[in-house]
Amino acid sequence: MSKRPDPSHASPTVGECLDLMRQGAISSEDLVRKYLDVIDRTDDRLGAWVSVDREHALAQARDLDGLRKRGMPTGALHGIPVGVKDIIDTCDFPTEMGSGFFSGRRPKRDAAVVERLKEAGAVILGKTATTELAYMHPAPTRNPRNPEYGPGGSSSGSAAAVAMGQVPLALGSQTHGSVIRPASHCGVFGYKPTRGIVSRRGVLRTSYHLDQMGMFAANLGDLALLADTLGGYDAADPLCPLRPRPATFAGYLSDVPIEPTLVWIDLPYASRYCEALVAGCDELVGELGGHVERIPAPRSFVGLIESHRIIYGYELYRSLLELGILDSDQASDTLRAAAETISTFTDDQYDDAMEAKQAAEEWFVRFFYDYDAVLTPSAPGIAPRYEQGTGDPCCSTIWTLAGLPCVSMPLLVGEDDMPIGIQLVGSAEQDDRLFRTSRWLLEHLSGNDALA
Secondary structure (H helix, E strand, C coil): CCCCCCHHHCCCCHHHHHHHHHHCCCCHHHHHHHHHHHHHHHHHHHCCEEEECHHHHHHHHHHHHHHHHCCCCCCCCCCCEEEEECCECCCCCCCCCCCHHHCCCCCCCCCHHHHHHHHCCCEEEEEECCCHHHCCCCCCCCCCCCCCECCCCCCHHHHHHHHCCCCCEEEEEECCCCCHHHHHHHCCEEEECCCCCCCCCCECCCCCCCCEEEEEECCHHHHHHHHHHHCCCCCCCCCCCCCCCCCHHHHHHCCCCCCCCEEEEECCCHHHCCHHHHHHHHHHHHHHHHHEEEEECCCHHHHHHHHHHHHHHHHHHHHHHHHCHHHCCCCCHHHHHHHHHHCCCCHHHHHHHHHHHHHHHHHHHHHCCCCCEEEEECCCCCCCEHHHCCCCCHHHHHHHHHCCCEEEEEEEECHHHCEEEEEEECCCCCHHHHHHHHHHHHHHHHCCCCCC
16 A cells, blocks of 8 residues: 555646746636646546536636736636536526536526635636535546546535546535545545635535535645635625634645644544555554554544534435425435435434534644644545445544544555545644645655645
């Protein structure tokens, strides 16, 4: 398991593309056309996109090029193409949420994250495939490494599109493991910010307390740049705190003041890890030596997994009732079966689970006084075969419940040369510190900054 992904054939970073456009070496139209051509060549077999408007994308790019030529202000992502998960409202594209129930739905207003992308000068290429209502019923997307495998979910198309080189950046969301798991399965970098750093206004609500935004890129620095673009206060999202956000890209660029202390927790779901993952993690921990402390999981962690299940189920069921989909013939058998189970959660169960969630958030504040980040798998193994579903989200449950920032990095390779991600989990609202630690980890493991 010493084998690791080879970054030598990576595409230019977003930062490099921005520099080339500033120098006049390429235009946004050139860049957008390049990515659209990749989509044209590859998406028939990949199925990462549900909507792409070539002419609209090129028109956006020409407008942005015109602003640059006239000496007008330019944004942090000026001219860079981005894909948007199809549960995120876009007034320029349908938002159908992976369900025939919403076929042809055209929002009148962009989601907050799309507004921020446009303000930053990004070019919206189209909408990427999602599992049905961001839940478990698979999207048509295949794994870009091997079409016999699935890409993970629910942000299936976003992860696959970045991995295939169809777009440099893409947006996703996570309520359980819907960013970190597909990042692992597709072999790209994935990031779920601290809950509340990025607004959820205009995004399908499945769980009020657990839904969080996320993003994908081919390298760590591009993730950090995108994160700064998306973060910000929004009064329309009550979980967005009115206080400064961490400067994520500055954190990525900064050097660690002292070498970090990581912690490996022997988690209660470790029996689900495949043999290749266990061997790879043992090797990784050994390579990091004294930088990693290994500890047993607190007994309460088993209860946290159950608390997440109850909160998610209780709130999802009420969201489904509000949407009205269960009364239609458009709901999948997967969704109907789940609804039968989650409809049984009681108010008392929910209240107890919410108390456990609050206690976990407070516990982690104290926990991170001693550690820079938790080192842990992003998924229990390689992607499942396509017909077997979206995969096991267990490696994200506790961190999502507590709203902690997570970065998944494609550090291991398993069976059939399929990728396996390793994630670092940081302290809430210290996402800049997490990116600083993540960059240190990549450089420590590679001996240079090639992976970062």
